[in-house]
Amino acid sequence: MQMLKNAPDSAYRRVEVDARIEASDGADLTRICLEEVIAALGQSVLALNRLPERVPGESLTRAHGIALWLTRSVALNNPLREQLRQFYGGHAATIRRNMVSPALAELEQVRQDFSDVLQAAQA
Secondary structure, three states, X not given: OHHHHHHHHHHHHHHHHHHHHHOOOXXXXXXXXXXXXXXXXXXXXXXXXXXXXXXXHHHHHHXXXXXXXXXXXXXXXXXXXXXXXXXXXXHHHHHHHHOOOOOHHHHHHHHHHHHHHHHHHHO
16 A cells, blocks of 8 residues: 555656756756766655664665666767766665665665765765
8 A cells, every 4th residue: 555655746746857957957967866876865865764674675776777878878079977986886886785785874875976976076
């Protein structure tokens, strides 16, 4: 029943994100993805605080997919390409590991790291 209750909210969020993506360019798209991965990790942290024994699969799957997209989409001419690919790829691996055995502290750190990158990108 919980799944049905959250389905409309999820659908509206997806439509909003899709609309933002359609109207964005490369830099905006990266910012949107960073915001979304931070939000998904935040949902995971909240879920783990409520029910530590239950893996927050939906939000972690979403965060993982976004982190993989970020890894693959760093522009070829970006002077930090390899560093960003290592950063995003390492965090995608950490998120994937947490899909099996979640560690609250790791997820909080990954979320903070993505927040730091977003702040740097906005500066």
